[in-house]
Amino acid sequence: KQEVTQIPAALSVPEGENLVLNCSFTDSAIYNLQWFRQDPGKGLTSLLLIQSSQREQTSGRLNASLDKSSGRSTLYIAASQPGDSATYLCAVPLGNTDKLIFGTGTRLQVFP
Amino acid sequence: NAGVTQTPKFQVLKTGQSMTLQCAQDMNHNSMYWYRQDPGMGLRLIYYSASEGTTDKGEVPNGYNVSRLNKREFSLRLESAAPSQTSVYFCASSESVSYGYTFGSGTRLTVV
Numbered sequence: 001k002q003e004v005t006q007i008p009a010a011l012s013v014p015e016g017e018n019l020v021l022n023c024s025f026t027d028s029a030i031y032n033l034q035w036f037r038q039d040p041g042k043g044l045t046s047l048l049l050i051q052s053s054q055r056e057q058t059s060g061r062l063n064a065s066l067d068k069s070s071g072r073s074t075l076y077i078a079a080s081q082p083g084d085s086a087t088y089l090c091a092v093p094l095g096n097t098d099k100l101i102f103g104t105g106t107r108l109q110v111f112p
Numbered sequence: 113n114a115g116v117t118q119t120p121k122f123q124v125l126k127t128g129q130s131m132t133l134q135c136a137q138d139m140n141h142n143s144m145y146w147y148r149q150d151p152g153m154g155l156r157l158i159y160y161s162a163s164e165g166t167t168d169k170g171e172v173p174n175g176y177n178v179s180r181l182n183k184r185e186f187s188l189r190l191e192s193a194a195p196s197q198t199s200v201y202f203c204a205s206s207e208s209v210s211y212g213y214t215f216g217s218g219t220r221l222t223v224v
Binding site for chain 2: 031032034036041042043044045046049051089091093096097098099100102103104105
């Protein structure tokens with residue numbers, strides 16, 4: 001059974017810090033991995049999608065890496081800003097289906 | 113481009129009442145999903161539809177029914193609401209597992 005874990009559950013950092021969010025999954029036979037952002041009271045916004053054949057994806061100050069063999073992905077946020085404050089979730093498809101299995105998220109607060 | 117639209121955004125029901133949550137997407141996606149999000153539990157799949165006319169159960173289907181009315185619309189019905197169904201409900205759609213998900217903004221449901 002695929003299980004997705006995110007550590008830490010919460011993180012508070014001062015503005016300007018570089019930070020890393022972690023995501024681990026128990027079944028390494030994943031098709032891809034997706035990172036989402038969720039603002040309080042809002043829906044999920046897709047940030048990055050990494051295919052199983054890729055090692056990393058970048059979008060602006062965000063960089064996501066994928067190591068299938070170790071069952072891990074990291075989301076690196078460079079030069080954090082207060083506007084980055086949100087909950088970040090990772091998710092992987094269940095087998096070769098479209099159904100996503102989500103981690104419980106990391107709640108990030110960036111203070112000025 | 114509206115993406116995924118959910119209605120209503122907020123709803124309060126009394127135990128035993130029924131209601132239907134509506135979801136529509138304008139991206140011509142084949143697959144649609146209903147998730148619920150609860151504190152500490154993450155997002156859990158209730159039902160999904162791989163194509164028009166097909167539906168299948170997810171992880172937590174009890175107490176819910178769904179209808180894939182056409183390719184655009186996927187509704188979730190609570191026949192007899194219970195306090196345990198108090199949650200935030202998200203609808204999502206995808207073209208295929210290769211392209212990731214698009215989420216709606218959610219429906220916050222309280223059952224008293």
